[in-house]
Amino acid sequence: MVVQVNNVTKRYKQNRGVNQASFTLHNGEIIALVGANGAGKSTLIQLLIKQIKPDTGEIVWQDNEELRYMPDDLAFPEALTAEEILHLLGNLKKVSKERQHIILKEVGLFEAKELKVGQFSKGMRQRLNLAQSMMGEGSLFILDEPTNGLDPYWIAQLKKVLLHEKQNGQIVLFSTHLLSLAEEIADSVILLNDGEILATGTISSLLERENCTNLEQVWLKLTKKEGL
Numbered sequence: 001m002v003v004q005v006n007n008v009t010k011r012y013k014q015n016r017g018v019n020q021a022s023f024t025l026h027n028g029e030i031i032a033l034v035g036a037n038g039a040g041k042s043t044l045i046q047l048l049i050k051q052i053k054p055d056t057g058e059i060v061w062q063d064n065e066e067l068r069y070m071p072d073d074l075a076f077p078e079a080l081t082a083e084e085i086l087h088l089l090g091n092l093k094k095v096s097k098e099r100q101h102i103i104l105k106e107v108g109l110f111e112a113k114e115l116k117v118g119q120f121s122k123g124m125r126q127r128l129n130l131a132q133s134m135m136g137e138g139s140l141f142i143l144d145e146p147t148n149g150l151d152p153y154w155i156a157q158l159k160k161v162l163l164h165e166k167q168n169g170q171i172v173l174f175s176t177h178l179l180s181l182a183e184e185i186a187d188s189v190i191l192l193n194d195g196e197i198l199a200t201g202t203i204s205s206l207l208e209r210e211n212c213t214n215l216e217q218v219w220l221k222l223t224k225k226e227g228l
């Protein structure tokens with residue numbers, strides 16, 4: 001499956017949002033969406049998941065439009081347990097109990113499955129958020145700042161999950177402020193700044209084109225933050 005984003009613009013007040021974004025997403029590819037606070041990453045993600053509509057431009061899907069999504073923050077009912085929440089969502093998304101338990105194990109919440117979410121730490125809530133996004137169908141997997149609140153062990157586990165999804169032929173698109181993570185696991189990068197795509201392409205092509213040795217240098221150079 002391929003997703004094409006053609007000249008997509010979404011303007012909020014003061015012209016912020018996303019301006020004339022164009023790129024193509026391919027199967028079996030991990031794409032990192034990077035950019036400063038307010039650059040437009042979440043806006044672009046909301047456009048991709050059809051939570052908002054573009055003012056102009058279009059997003060064209062070559063195949064069915066099913067996707068899975070991990071928002072940057074997801075409030076769960078505090079009085080329910082992790083198992084109950086996955087069970088409810090599993091019924092909606094037709095995911096077997098066995099698969100629900102496998103996912104709980106993958107995100108390290110199997111032992112805590114009978115604890116109420118109200119007793120969860122921030123990292124545990126984020127892992128439950130990851131778990132809900134791993135359920136269901138769809139060949140586009142979108143994650144908005146998935147490392148938020150995760151400790152180094154769980155960031156390492158998240159990397160494994162994303163690489164595994166890629167091996168299964170998924171398109172994995174995630175936003176992040178961790179440029180080293182983008183460099184480590186992403187095939188390509190979309191660098192947003194003030195709603196504009198400043199650069200897009202494979203990591204190696206960006207490094208070569210900008211004559212830089214790492215993504216941080218590319219980011220500082222293109223966003224003109226060198227020397228700050």
Ligand SMILES: Nc1ncnc2c1ncn2[C@@H]1O[C@H](COP(=O)(O)OP(=O)(O)OP(=O)(O)O)[C@@H](O)[C@H]1O
Nearest residue numbers: 012013016017035036037038039040041042043044
């Ligand atoms: N619903 C909205 N109404 C008005 N302005 C908005 C809305 N959503 C986003 N914006 C503005 O659009 C711009 C891009 O915001 P967005 O949340 O997409 O950035 P981001 O790159 O995800 O930022 P961060 O790294 O801080 O999460 C910002 O200037 C923001 O204030």
